[in-house]
Amino acid sequence: MRKHKSDKTIALMVLILMAVSLVIVYAIGGRVAQAENAATGKHYSDTYFFFHHVVAIAMSVAALVIGYKVKYDFLAKYAKSFFWIAAGMCLMVTILGRMNVGLVTCDEGACRSFYIPIVSIGFAPVELLKISIALYSSYLVCSRRESGELGSASFWVPYATMFGVTALLVGAFQKDLGSTVVIAMMMFCMAWVGGVPIKYFAAALGVFAIIGAFLIMTAEHRMQRLTGWESGDNYHVENSLISFGTGGLLGVGLGNSIQSSGYLPESLTDSIFSIIGETWGFIGTTLVIIAFAVLLFRIMRVSERADSGDKSLFCVAVFAWLISHVIMNIGGMLGIIPMKGITLPFLSYGGTSMMFAAFAVGMVIQISGWTKRTNIDENTSSRWGQRGTRYAGSGRRS
């Protein structure tokens, strides 16, 4: 185990995505504000969204630095507490929403975040839940693997409880299927990499199928999303595709986006990738996807080389977290899968989601500074990240 330079590429990719986000919000913020004002009678100024976004990004960069600086082990120690705090807040959001006492933002009956009106800051506790689950699950999987209990109840009971609580609070109460799927993906990937025998996955799949069916049938809008592409979604997807389609190869150019003038819903938040497609065309979307791919591969690389099992699994959790957001968001916008109403990390306008993702990535960068070298030997099949060592890459063979 040794300390060396951290993975700068990860930070670079995140900053590139954030910069793209700033430029897009700057370009379309005014138009979105006007469309919004005309439709709802609000009075957003042309620069309202941009300035709020600058603040959100500054806070996210700060969150990334904090995630990088605060010792992983320190955070891991309180992982269980974080989980219960987050779960409690999730419950509180629901209760406050039901009681209709304010301090909570609700949208079509789904109450998902706190809102402090004076400073106009929103906070979605599900994001805290995600990071606490990543921390606690990685510890749980790792410690049970070491004691050989991955197949026993001492692993399954807390693991399933954690997910059960999430499914109840987030899936059922907050009607947030997207985040529930994200957390399921995180826990699945950690269990997968952590070495849980494959037969247990089959069993878990069966349980999921039952719970999933129940969840979907209890909330009408989820049913519609799965079965019928409710009319609003149809309109959303059509306009998202028109955004991409009109962008063509090079795009319509910065500031010339028309879809953001009210045709495409959620242009700043969930649909921002479509606006990137309209503005910068296929070139732009390809570069953004490459940036995400590089970011995700680097996170996996950090995971593979982490100096301890729980850190390694934490990286897997972050990978799963980010990739499930990317899949659900871009897949939805491209009409490949039903829309979930989920943000695109580091690009979508909006505070909490970006801040916590940045914090998590900051922790990954911190982990990247401590690697084990023991597993690299003559038989290593993968030579990822071995540049500069005595094992020369194939390109150097002459």
Added chain:
Amino acid sequence: MESQRWRYFCLKFGLLAVVFVFLAKLFLVQIVDHDRYVREANSMRVKQYELLAKRGEVYFSDGKGVTPAIMNERTWTIFVDPNFIIKNAGTSGVLEKEKVQEKLIELLGDKISVQWPDVWGNEESMYVEVAKNVDYKTVAAIKEANLRGVGRKETSRRVYPAGRVGAQLLGFINAEGVGSGVEGALSERLAGKNGLLKTVTDVNEIPLSVGDENIEIPAKNGESIVLTIDANIQRNVDRILERAVTDSKGGIRAASALVMQPTTGKIWAMSNYPTYNPEEYWKESDPNVYVNRTAETPYEPASVCKPFTYAAAINEGKLNPDERYYNAGSTVVDDRTISNARSGNPLAKGSITFREALDNSYNTGSIEVLRKMGDGTNITKAARTTLYNYLYDRFGLGQKTGFELNEAKGSIISPDDPSGEGNAVRYANMTFGQGMNLTMLQVAAGFSSLINGGDYYQPTVIAGNYNNGKLEPTEQKASLRKTVSTGTSAEMRKMLQEVRSVNGGKNDLAGFRVGVKTGTAETLDQYGNYTSKKTNASALGFGGENNDDALPQYVVMVRLDGETLLWGAQNAVPVFTEISNYMLQYLRLQPK
């Protein structure tokens, strides 16, 4: 650890697969289907608006300046959105449909042009017009009532500030763009040209400045036209005709009159009665009242045409009006005997001058004149050709005058007509204005040249355009041709003044020169026979200052269509006199 590496590989492979699927789909949408999406986007985002051109207004002249004849008025169309009302009734201030209906009935009253069951019948409908041409006050009241789901749309309608004055002349235009009178005939000039605005809009249809689909062609407003028609003269003549018809208690079915300036061809009045209200033309059941009969309905004007025959012969040097001939009360032409219309007159038989023949409107006289244009005893081909040349080619009878509104061509038969209809009998009849179909406009325009020194001016109703409160006059057209010599014209004036002296001249204002010729024509009945049950009485004359240098200042032609036997002298002349005396005063002519 080998197992873990494999599991990592699965996740990384999954990532690669996702990247591949996304890029493939993006390639399809952004590159392959780019054109399709651009088309789809344009059909959704590019809106075309017609920029409506303002229809030009029409003005009368009024001696000093102009007076509005046809104006545009802002009106509103009120419509409802049944879909919205039915769906949202009871929420956020949306009233129940019954309440909306009640309120609209209260505010709009009889302006409502729909049946309510039709309005609410189709729940999907989002636009049903409830009332049209709603005035500003009512619209303001509806706005005040703040009925959600009820909308208004500004339109414009044509209003006639002078009411029925010159109704047939001004005419109207219907929703299909078909019209009559000035509105119909000058529609192209009045209409202007609508413009086009093609623009990319946002979702609320507010135009955006981005994109390369934006086109703006501004609307070209229609011309505002000033008529030569004088509002005062027109109003007065309208009134005189109305009185003549109503006072006749059914004897006169319809009356028309035309007043023009003989030295320019400018028409001052074209009047017809019965009339209608052009603002509500659709309420009229008899479409005949729309017709400007002074120009559109040819008839046999009868003896008012005799001056043309006399003028032709005098101008050809074939007639000395003081010459005598024997008036036998009738004369034989080929196989026909043609009689004078008046009998029982002391001069019914005997040797008389041609002046006296004209004074008494003897048909034998004008037939004799025609004979003189030939060999003196027969109505030769040469005589007929000469008369045809004068009537058709010079005075313009039986051909369109070319004035700006609708007019009929009428008919006149040439001696060379292959049917042989242009024979001696026909031409004998034509000398006293029968056997040809002419419009009042043709006769009055030809007559103007006859008494103005021989200059034919094309009749016109357009004085110019009205721009920014200023009249821009159209250039005065020069005389088209010489019809008769100045001398002939002077002689004719003298003869017609003599006719006037025995035809109501005593009723003229003193100190002026007025000439007239009357005409009475039986009309063809449904079997094609002339009948004295339905007759036309006409009077055609001029007036002016009592001064040898002054040309007549106005020409007046009156036509009465009778249900009984009317006479030019008894029935049409009083109407002429009334108009003539009005003109003498209106034009501020100096008596001497």
